[in-house]
Amino acid sequence: MANMSLKKVPMPEQDPKVRARNFQEVTLGYTAEQAVEEANRCLSCKNPKCVEGCPVNVRIPEFIKKVQEGDFKAAYEIITSTNALPALSGRVCPQETQCEARCVRGIKGEPVAIGRLERFVADWYRENVNAMPTKPEGSGIKVAVVGSGPAGMTCASDLAGMGYAVSMFEALHTAGGVLVYGIPEFRLPKAIVANEITKLQAQGVEVMTNMVIGRVLTIDELFEMGYKAVFVGSGAGLPMFMNIPGESLKGVMSANEYLTRTNLMKAYNDQADTPVIRSKAVAVVGGGNVAMDAARCAMRLGADNVYVVYRRGEAEMPARLEEQHHAKEEGIEFKTLCNPVEILGDENGRVKAIKCIRMELGEPDASGRRRPVEVPGSEFELDVDTVIMSLGTSPNPLIRSTTPGLDTNRKGCLIVDENEMTTRQGVFAGGDAVTGAATVILAMGAGKKGAAAIHKFLQENK
Amino acid sequence: MKILKRTDQNMYKIVRKKELNSSVTLMEVEAPFVARKAKAGQFIIFRIDEMGERVPLTIAGYDREAGTVTIIFQKVGFSTNALGALNEGDYIHDFVGPLGKPTPVEGKKKVCVVGGGVGCAIALPSAAAFKEAGAEVTVIVGFRSKDIVILEDEFKAVADRMILMTDDGTYGRHGLVTQPLQELLEAGEQFDEVLAIGPVPMMKFVCKTTEPFGVHTSVSLNPIMIDGTGMCGGCRVTVGGETKFACVDGPEFDGHKVDFAELMSRNGTYRDREAQVKETHTCRMEAMGKALIK
Numbered sequence: 001m002a003n004m005s006l007k008k009v010p011m012p013e014q015d016p017k018v019r020a021r022n023f024q025e026v027t028l029g030y031t032a033e034q035a036v037e038e039a040n041r042c043l044s045c046k047n048p049k050c051v052e053g054c055p056v057n058v059r060i061p062e063f064i065k066k067v068q069e070g071d072f073k074a075a076y077e078i079i080t081s082t083n084a085l086p087a088l089s090g091r092v093c094p095q096e097t098q099c100e101a102r103c104v105r106g107i108k109g110e111p112v113a114i115g116r117l118e119r120f121v122a123d124w125y126r127e128n129v130n131a132m133p134t135k136p137e138g139s140g141i142k143v144a145v146v147g148s149g150p151a152g153m154t155c156a157s158d159l160a161g162m163g164y165a166v167s168m169f170e171a172l173h174t175a176g177g178v179l180v181y182g183i184p185e186f187r188l189p190k191a192i193v194a195n196e197i198t199k200l201q202a203q204g205v206e207v208m209t210n211m212v213i214g215r216v217l218t219i220d221e222l223f224e225m226g227y228k229a230v231f232v233g234s235g236a237g238l239p240m241f242m243n244i245p246g247e248s249l250k251g252v253m254s255a256n257e258y259l260t261r262t263n264l265m266k267a268y269n270d271q272a273d274t275p276v277i278r279s280k281a282v283a284v285v286g287g288g289n290v291a292m293d294a295a296r297c298a299m300r301l302g303a304d305n306v307y308v309v310y311r312r313g314e315a316e317m318p319a320r321l322e323e324q325h326h327a328k329e330e331g332i333e334f335k336t337l338c339n340p341v342e343i344l345g346d347e348n349g350r351v352k353a354i355k356c357i358r359m360e361l362g363e364p365d366a367s368g369r370r371r372p373v374e375v376p377g378s379e380f381e382l383d384v385d386t387v388i389m390s391l392g393t394s395p396n397p398l399i400r401s402t403t404p405g406l407d408t409n410r411k412g413c414l415i416v417d418e419n420e421m422t423t424r425q426g427v428f429a430g431g432d433a434v435t436g437a438a439t440v441i442l443a444m445g446a447g448k449k450g451a452a453a454i455h456k457f458l459q460e461n462k
Numbered sequence: 463m464k465i466l467k468r469t470d471q472n473m474y475k476i477v478r479k480k481e482l483n484s485s486v487t488l489m490e491v492e493a494p495f496v497a498r499k500a501k502a503g504q505f506i507i508f509r510i511d512e513m514g515e516r517v518p519l520t521i522a523g524y525d526r527e528a529g530t531v532t533i534i535f536q537k538v539g540f541s542t543n544a545l546g547a548l549n550e551g552d553y554i555h556d557f558v559g560p561l562g563k564p565t566p567v568e569g570k571k572k573v574c575v576v577g578g579g580v581g582c583a584i585a586l587p588s589a590a591a592f593k594e595a596g597a598e599v600t601v602i603v604g605f606r607s608k609d610i611v612i613l614e615d616e617f618k619a620v621a622d623r624m625i626l627m628t629d630d631g632t633y634g635r636h637g638l639v640t641q642p643l644q645e646l647l648e649a650g651e652q653f654d655e656v657l658a659i660g661p662v663p664m665m666k667f668v669c670k671t672t673e674p675f676g677v678h679t680s681v682s683l684n685p686i687m688i689d690g691t692g693m694c695g696g697c698r699v700t701v702g703g704e705t706k707f708a709c710v711d712g713p714e715f716d717g718h719k720v721d722f723a724e725l726m727s728r729n730g731t732y733r734d735r736e737a738q739v740k741e742t743h744t745c746r747m748e749a750m751g752k753a754l755i756k
Binding site: 215238273277396 | 495496499509510513514515516540541555556557558559560561688689691692693694695696698700705707710721724727728730731732
């Protein structure tokens with residue numbers, strides 16, 4: 001029975017006032033009844049546009065059909081036939097610009113909540129079945145995957161499924177990449193990431209942490225060790241700063257640092273040895289998802305006032321609408337059309353305020369967005385003790401500087417051909433290392449393409 | 463290439479421990495991947511347990527055959543004290559490296575390596591590397607007092623000329639490391655390179671001493687660091703007006719260009735909290751220590 005409601009079945013979530021002070025997951029997920037009710041909104045289009053909008057082409061109407069029937073296990077199997085990590089993508093994908101943006105139900109009313117359904121199916125499976133994959137029989141040809149973030153995990157999983165002997169190298173002490181160090185617990189519980197890593201290991205993937213490729217081993221040494229192909233999914237890289245006065249004051253840090261302290265090093269937990277500044281008032285500079293994560297962490301770490309300072313308008317903010325909405329609900333104040341010009345310190349070299357100038361939008365720039373221009377004489381100060389710079393990253397030099405013949409573009413991103421192969425024979429790459437900072441699902445898509453390309457390459461070069 | 467047999471994932475065995483003085487400890491740690499690649503000037507990051515912080519330590523030595531790396535550290539904070547409480551046969555949870563760039567030793571004919579306090583531990587491998595690369599090596603090391611002098615014999619073994627200073631005059635020459643350096647430079651000594659490793663004020667004054675003589679001077683910086691792989695930006699330092707990341711661009715930089723005041727200030731970011739932790743965590747540390755003695 002089709003559900004013709006124009007609105008999605010709402011997903012239960014923690015009360016904003018409560019959640020703004022804890023690190024538990026914000027959204028609680030559908031119950032089975034809610035999932036079926038929402039699934040019934042899907043019209044099972046013969047020519048489903050939603051699938052085209054998905055970077056990993058999840059067979060959306062098919063899995064939703066199974067949810068309608070209450071066969072969640074079958075739904076899970078349909079999803080995982082093309083997407084190895086649905087519990088992650090169901091949570092962090094920008095569905096509103098991908099699958100859900102194409103949904104016919106969205107023409108009049110809200111689209112089907114594809115992301116919420118995907119998450120429900122993945123969570124249901126983990127809680128009720130969680131069968132570990134088995135190690136498939138295969139050629140046993142060795143392939144190295146550098147980086148254990150979304151690109152690396154997807155690539156490793158697909159390759160292991162094809163029977164390759166995969167080693168996945170992680171520089172940090174915990175596998176998961178940005179899913180572990182960057183995205184906070186309240187958006188993506190780390191236990192879910194750890195479960196995905198355990199599944200990879202069950203598939204036969206050798207997960208090696210504390211292995212900084214480029215330093216501990218070079219790409220060339222991986223080949224010498226018998227790996228026949230390498231996939232580089234090493235992620236984004238070094239944080240950018242504004243180069244304004246006061247950026248070296250105590251209390252100024254990159255969003256990467258703030259999030260790494262809070263998430264990877266668990267500084268929100270008093271039992272952890274790593275400290276994080278317990279700020280009273282915080283300015284987060286930038287308007288992306290990372291800025292939202294940092295601002296929401298600051299609130300949870302006890303700040304009274306958290307500002308997001310962004311030089312363009314709210315409509316131009318790159319962060320997902322849902323993240324902006326959640327941030328505002330939690331009491332974060334948006335200072336849009338404002339740009340920092342200086343950070344002011346006290347006599348001890350600690351941040352005491354950030355001086356900003358108001359902006360207005362002028363003509364569109366190269367990115368197509370209207371370029372912000374300063375309004376002369378409009379400077380003002382915000383009293384803050386912490387400033388978090390969330391301005392994006394530039395690629396990490398470790399691999400490109402130690403791998404002869406590996407070419408990068410002007411920005412330092414690895415250059416790949418249509419088969420995800422770099423300028424070095426047998427070395428493939430994908431994710432932020434290639435595109436610059438982008439989304440988890442794009443990285444997963446690249447990991448998937450990379451695995452297929454490596455398979456093809458190894459078939460042709462036996 | 464021989465495929466390395468990896469030790470237990472994420473468990474790095476302490477194969478030797480030696481107290482060099484009351485607060486400085488030497489440990490040899492089984493870490494074949496690190497030992498294979500380590501060079502003077504590079505560092506490792508250790509993590510004591512699941513809730514531990516990531517702490518950088520410069521590599522004091524390595525044995526590629528045995529697959530071990532030597533670290534020498536001063537027990538100053540919570541994590542170094544916890545590390546110091548471990549014994550031979552115990553395991554360190556994480557031990558990753560080598561990180562950072564090695565000391566550039568090639569092409570130098572005459573160098574002076576200046577070490578201060580526990581910084582001597584990491585000045586030693588660089589001095590040895592210079593020697594091995596064919597340079598004539600002068601070593602100036604300074605300590606607060608006789609009872610904390612470390613590695614004297616080891617330095618003598620690699621130095622063509624060795625000057626040992628103590629602040630209080632209880633051993634060697636009385637005074638600071640900058641005094642003999644100043645004298646040598648005034649006497650017309652032509653160093654291609656001075657490398658200073660020690661407390662930030664010492665490195666700063668070594669740079670002030672060499673600057674009028676135009677001698678290229680490198681310093682090994684140890685700013686606050688988390689990942690150590692070029693991701694967090696916590697270790698940023700200003701060198702010649704530019705932001706540099708000690709973990710991937712360093713840890714050695716041109717000392718005449720380093721903004722030392724900023725480095726000292728930033729290194730104090732968590733000092734208040736550290737003092738507080740030291741007070742409240744004494745019990746855990748003592749308990750750990752006692753448990754290990756048993």
